[in-house]
Amino acid sequence: MMKVKNFIYLFLFISLFSCTKKLDTGYFTMDMPYGWSYEPGNGTDSFVGTITTSSGTISFDYSTMGYASSLIATEQQYLTDEKNWSSSTCYFCDPDVTYVPKEKLEAETKRLMQQQAIKGALPIKVEANIEYTKKIRVPDDKWRRYYPGADYIADLKYKDSTIYVPIRIPQSIKSHNIRLDTTQQYIIKTIWPQTATEGKTGVYIKSRTSQLNFNMVGDGLSEGDQEKALKAFKTITLKK
Incomplete structure (x- = not known):
């Protein structure tokens, strides 16, 4: 019992x-x-x-x-959104150039030319936004010596130039x-x-x-x- x-x-x-x-x-x-x-x-x-x-x-x-x-965010979500780890708003950009979306290039060029003619301003150079390739990889021992503490390295390539950006996961x-x-x-x-x-x-x-x-x-x-x-x-x- x-x-x-x-x-x-x-x-x-x-x-x-x-x-x-x-x-x-x-x-x-x-x-x-x-x-x-x-x-x-x-x-x-x-x-x-x-x-x-x-x-x-x-x-x-x-x-x-x-x-x-x-x-x-997941680690993949953090890596996918470049704004999370990028320290630049425009890699490979020329500070003397105004960049616009490719589909707006012709219209924006005409608008700026008209603006220059009316105001007598200095010519403004307009180009389409730069499109570069991006590859994110885990650094090996060699790259860890260059970027200690980096969890990943982003290889950003445009024409013959490459920029290497270290990424640290929060x-x-x-x-x-x-x-x-x-x-x-x-x-x-x-x-x-x-x-x-x-x-x-x-x-x-x-x-x-x-x-x-x-x-x-x-x-x-x-x-x-x-x-x-x-x-x-x-x-x-x-x-x-």
Whole structure:
């Protein structure tokens, strides 16, 4: 009889700390652990709110206009967007030349010539934007001596000239696990710190057919809350 009672107590104890309750905000549903509480917020163009856990808060942003942050970029996303690591707005450019898109070259040249004729200004040289090739590679020992600390080297080539740009991946990316998943409807990014309590735990969901996107993220969550959050993220269902 004592063994049966002990088993019942153990079952109730496990159930108390492992069970979840259904959260339905009207915009999305999620299986939320017992002990966590939900509070809607006041968003201007989005539906926002917070969830309070035992170790912190998790905020969310549901936007039909694509305003929800995509959280931390993956390493590939960081490398793809040259604005992240480029220190120049125009490699290979001549400072005495005005560069315009190729399809606007003729019209812009005529406009500037007319402007010069009216104002008597000095001639302005106009050319199409420079299009150079880009190759990003991992540096070997030789290149690491030239660029210590570089995670990648970008080889930028135009005609007979080559510029080498060292790239350092931000610590915020290096210190997080970042996983990308896709479904027929959504692109899903899940992030969590490599060391619990030292980073962001979150999920970003983007529609593949509309501007709808959503994020939910907490900062500095305990290891237990991080584990619960990652499980809860998998149960999120967005309502359109």
